[in-house]
Amino acid sequence: MEERSISDVIEAYLKSILGDDPKIEIRRAEIADHFDVVPSQINYVIKTRFNLQNGYLVQSKRGGGGYIRIERVNLLDDSDVLEMVIDSIGTAISEKDAIRIINTLYEEKLISHREGDLMLVAISKATLKQDDRRAEARLRARILVALLTRLRYE
């Protein structure tokens, strides 16, 4: 995977550390300094690449001895996590967030490449396009939740 932006580089760096251990703790200022970016950029990377929909749990603490803890969660072993993902979808979801979830399912080997593609086309903007954007997001949520629920109880 080509790293085009510094955010991509930081993402790859954090994931390389995560390769060893399923859980890491970093100090935000340290990472920011290492890549010569402002500290809030680390928040941006975490928010866009290490959220629950991507299969990560993040906790942090401020003040002296503060840290950011990133943990890779396994959707297979932890059926609660899949339920959390379903809950996080709620009654509406954007195409982008839905894609993120399906990608995670594939990376976690819960679904095959082809199954993932089928799910992707079923929830895609091109397929569901409606006049009312909110109606589209609600519909997408219903379909995705139905698909995930099916995966949960097979």
Next chain:
Amino acid sequence: MEERSISDVIEAYLKSILGDDPKIEIRRAEIADHFDVVPSQINYVIKTRFNLQNGYLVQSKRGGGGYIRIERVNLLDDSDVLEMVIDSIGTAISEKDAIRIINTLYEEKLISHREGDLMLVAISKATLKQDDRRAEARLRARILVALLTRLRYE
């Protein structure tokens, strides 16, 4: 092959790069600059020459480190059959007819049991339920067509 327009030249250029690798990533502004055309011309070339019907998948990202990714995909043997099924669906389809089609796909071994289940969930009345029955049938047709279209390629 006679290239009579700059769009043809750009098409040939992109395909020559694709000769090596089944997947390439370009920066729109770079290609546009190289051929001295406006950036949106690249979109035109991609839209008219690198769409799914022509056997190409295209993905892109905007913003810093943005790109356009073009991937060549292979048509499957059953592609023609699927196209005929797609044509028969038209713009609307009932749940019963959709189930019949998906069952046939499974019996013909075009899809696995699990893929069939996922497709069934995606087009089921329970998932798509709408006030307007015709709108529901139209939506179901769009989703089913999208799924079948995906099955035509690998």
Next chain:
DNA sequence: CCCTTCTTGACTAATCTTGACCTTAATGAT
């Protein structure tokens, strides 16, 4: 001439980067 395809650019949208300002926690002085 008419119709399709191509070319161009103004406007829009998504993503990334940066920095000012805010909140929380630990520590030490009184």
Next chain:
DNA sequence: ATCATTAAGGTCAAGATTAGTCAAGAAGGG
């Protein structure tokens, strides 16, 4: 104990950097 200080991380919005859309006009081919 209380409060000020210091040391973290959080939020948000503006600006920068790409790509996308759309429609008007030009160019080509019957």
